[in-house]
Amino acid sequence: MSTASTRIRRTAGVLGTCLALAAVTSACGLGAGASGGEGGDDEIVIGISLPLTGDYSEPGKGVQAGYEAWADWTNDNGGLLGKQVRLEILDDQSNADRVASDYEQLINSEQVDLVFGPFSTRLVVPAAQVAQDYGFLFVEPAGAAEEVFTQGFDNLFYAAPAVADDHYNLLAEHILAMPEDERPRTAAFAAMDDPFAQGTAYGLRDKLEEAGVEIVVDEVYPPNTTDFSSIAAQIADSDADMVVGGTQYQDAVNMIVALQQLDYQPDLAAFSTAPTNPEFAEAIGGATEGIIAPTGYTPEAPYPSNEEFVDYYTEATGEAPGEDQANAWTTGQVTAAAVEAVGCADPDPECQGQLIDWLRENEVDTVVGPLTWDAEGRPESAHLIQQYVDGEIRIVLPEQSAEADFVMPKPAW
Amino acid sequence: MSASLLLQGVILGILLGGLYALLAAGLTLYFGVMRVVMIAHSAFLILAAYIAWWMNTSLGLDPLLSLVVTVPSFFVVGYVMQRGLLSRLRPATLTMMSVLLTFAIALTIEGALGYFFTGTQRRIQLSYASASFEVLGAQVAVVKLVAFGLAVVALVALWAVLKLTSFGQALRATIQHPEAARLLGIDTDRIAGFGFGLGLATAAIGGTALSLDSTIYPSLHWHWIGPLMAIIVIGGLGSIPGAAIAAMLLGVSQALLQIPLGTTWAQTVFYVALFATLMVRPQGFFGGRLAQRF
Numbered sequence: 001m002s003t004a005s006t007r008i009r010r011t012a013g014v015l016g017t018c019l020a021l022a023a024v025t026s027a028c029g030l031g032a033g034a035s036g037g038e039g040g041d042d043e044i045v046i047g048i049s050l051p052l053t054g055d056y057s058e059p060g061k062g063v064q065a066g067y068e069a070w071a072d073w074t075n076d077n078g079g080l081l082g083k084q085v086r087l088e089i090l091d092d093q094s095n096a097d098r099v100a101s102d103y104e105q106l107i108n109s110e111q112v113d114l115v116f117g118p119f120s121t122r123l124v125v126p127a128a129q130v131a132q133d134y135g136f137l138f139v140e141p142a143g144a145a146e147e148v149f150t151q152g153f154d155n156l157f158y159a160a161p162a163v164a165d166d167h168y169n170l171l172a173e174h175i176l177a178m179p180e181d182e183r184p185r186t187a188a189f190a191a192m193d194d195p196f197a198q199g200t201a202y203g204l205r206d207k208l209e210e211a212g213v214e215i216v217v218d219e220v221y222p223p224n225t226t227d228f229s230s231i232a233a234q235i236a237d238s239d240a241d242m243v244v245g246g247t248q249y250q251d252a253v254n255m256i257v258a259l260q261q262l263d264y265q266p267d268l269a270a271f272s273t274a275p276t277n278p279e280f281a282e283a284i285g286g287a288t289e290g291i292i293a294p295t296g297y298t299p300e301a302p303y304p305s306n307e308e309f310v311d312y313y314t315e316a317t318g319e320a321p322g323e324d325q326a327n328a329w330t331t332g333q334v335t336a337a338a339v340e341a342v343g344c345a346d347p348d349p350e351c352q353g354q355l356i357d358w359l360r361e362n363e364v365d366t367v368v369g370p371l372t373w374d375a376e377g378r379p380e381s382a383h384l385i386q387q388y389v390d391g392e393i394r395i396v397l398p399e400q401s402a403e404a405d406f407v408m409p410k411p412a413w
Numbered sequence: 414m415s416a417s418l419l420l421q422g423v424i425l426g427i428l429l430g431g432l433y434a435l436l437a438a439g440l441t442l443y444f445g446v447m448r449v450v451m452i453a454h455s456a457f458l459i460l461a462a463y464i465a466w467w468m469n470t471s472l473g474l475d476p477l478l479s480l481v482v483t484v485p486s487f488f489v490v491g492y493v494m495q496r497g498l499l500s501r502l503r504p505a506t507l508t509m510m511s512v513l514l515t516f517a518i519a520l521t522i523e524g525a526l527g528y529f530f531t532g533t534q535r536r537i538q539l540s541y542a543s544a545s546f547e548v549l550g551a552q553v554a555v556v557k558l559v560a561f562g563l564a565v566v567a568l569v570a571l572w573a574v575l576k577l578t579s580f581g582q583a584l585r586a587t588i589q590h591p592e593a594a595r596l597l598g599i600d601t602d603r604i605a606g607f608g609f610g611l612g613l614a615t616a617a618i619g620g621t622a623l624s625l626d627s628t629i630y631p632s633l634h635w636h637w638i639g640p641l642m643a644i645i646v647i648g649g650l651g652s653i654p655g656a657a658i659a660a661m662l663l664g665v666s667q668a669l670l671q672i673p674l675g676t677t678w679a680q681t682v683f684y685v686a687l688f689a690t691l692m693v694r695p696q697g698f699f700g701g702r703l704a705q706r707f
Contacts (some may be wrong), residue, residue: 052531226629230676257543258554260542261545413544
């Protein structure tokens with residue numbers, strides 16, 4: 001008797017506190033409630049933290065645009081499980097401490113039903129850890145470095161064709177397939193001290209080195225570096241046959257301008273991420289001809305859902321989507337596929353566990369092609385290699401989807 | 414390290430050192446006239462760079478034209494800041510409290526830049542950004558040379574003002590001995606205000622020079638203030654020639670050390686030099702009389 005009455009009193013107390021809190025925050029979960037019991041019952045709330053300011057604000061906003069377009073498109077097409085989708089987006093200021101507390105807040109006090117990942121490896125790892133602690137499925141658009149997949153996460157799926165180390169695989173194969181006397185003999189590498197940027201460059205570096213290409217410069221610079229003149233001086237002095245930048249955006253622009261200032265003319269020049277940015281050509285003064293970049297996405301890709309995506313996005317925003325928008329959209333597609341297949345979308349660990357299990361065993365058709373994942377969440381597909389040919393960035397590798405022929409040696413910049 | 418790379422490194426170092434010299438000159442001037450540690454100096458530097466960028470992107474003007482606006486307005490802001498804020502601090506705790514006050518100003522500027530222009534990295538796109546010419550096998554970038562030229566012209570002008578005008582004489586007298594200067598009829602309060610304005614004007618010129626060939630973002634000023642503080646201590650607090658010489662030496666050292674050590678470790682040259690200076694010659698290497706009084 002006494003136990004029962006204590007329990008009742010305690011429950012009443014909890015309820016009272018909850019009511020008081022609910023008046024203020026309208027958020028009051030009592031453990032795993034019935035499906036869809038949180039937030040509004042007729043909507044699915046998706047929690048996201050993105051770097052909208054700080055170092056990663058440029059790509060962060062691209063991802064935001066992709067997420068918002070996906071949510072609008074989903075709502076225009078009947079929603080998810082018949083419910084409207086609402087995004088709850090916080091700004092983590094590109095700060096790894098902030099991103100963890102953002103996801104804590106989204107899951108705990110905002111009581112979101114699902115979460116999507118932030119931008120870039122440095123922020124994905126702490127965010128995925130929080131999601132893992134709460135048993136949430138974590139599909140992310142931009143954590144491609146190897147360290148994302150070696151933390152023991154069993155809830156993570158990277159919504160893109162390939163991990164960072166494999167971005168240049170097709171380029172490496174192409175170079176190594178050249179006759180000995182036409183191959184580049186020396187290569188210079190410079191990479192930002194960032195797991196994604198380094199991953200892309202070092203994946204290629206290791207493959208070339210193994211095949212006997214001499215690595216004559218191998219520099220690392222901090223993320224906020226603005227002066228690339230010394231790095232450029234070393235690369236120019238080495239006169240390497242090819243230069244590869246493990247870059248994000250602004251660092252690639254600065255490095256290329258510094259290399260141009262020193263009149264260094266390589267036969268091959270490849271930079272991660274930046275060349276696929278629409279502002280890139282203008283930023284380096286138009287001298288883009290022959291610059292190579294790996295890309296996980298191009299609007300021309302012939303996958304059925306991609307045409308729909310490009311049309312919708314172009315109509316909504318007036319411009320074609322880029323890789324960041326596409327990966328965000330892919331994140332939405334992957335999560336939605338699991339939700340529709342399993343038939344639930346709520347914070348209950350059982351539901352989240354079912355979503356995770358479903359993605360382990362199934363292939364999802366996305367705007368970047370059909371995706372499957374290994375046990376650690378690495379996607380098992382390949383990146384395209386693009387190159388600026390005749391003033392436009394075009395697919396040059398693999399040869400079966402090429403829009404233009406691979407150009408080497410690169411014209412002077 | 415090949416000879417051509419060494420030469421290229423020295424040239425890059427001299428071009429960088431010129432900008433350091435101009436900025437350090439302004440910073441040491443504040444300390445000279447007022448014993449004020451001006452943490453916000455580099456924040457004004459970035460503010461000027463943003464103004465140059467903004468005038469270039471939204472009005473289509475060459476960034477150098479922004480000097481017409483920034484130099485006089487920064488002079489006025491400096492004067493008002495000194496008369497309105499810094500001169501109200503109690504003399505007994507002036508040096509310490511000025512750190513806090515100017516720290517707050519730096520944060521305010523950074524926050525305002527972030528609010529109006531967002532945290533996105535910006536870079537002025539100039540048609541001549543990648544132009545360069547060859548000197549003895551090394552390449553000299555036109556934009557870097559323009560920035561260096563600006564710094565040299567500003568430093569020479571600063572030197573001329575201090576040495577050749579009666580205002581400069583009064584300013585130097587105020588730096589050397591404020592009480593004696595007052596006895597001779599110099600209005601040291603006004604002169605200190607003008608000195609402060611002059612210091613801030615160097616930040617305006619430096620910011621324009623910086624914007625020509627560098628990416629800018631609101632928190633960039635933290636990367637500048639540390640090296641600049643180290644430079645003025647090494648040069649001897651309050652000594653403008655000392656600051657300029659130390660800036661040039663450290664700029665060249667940094668550029669050369671980047672080649673064997675990489676960008677990350679080369680930054681430490683300023684602090685290693687600072688520690689060494691404090692151990693061997695704490696008053697700095699030039700005109701150290703002021704620092705000895707602390």
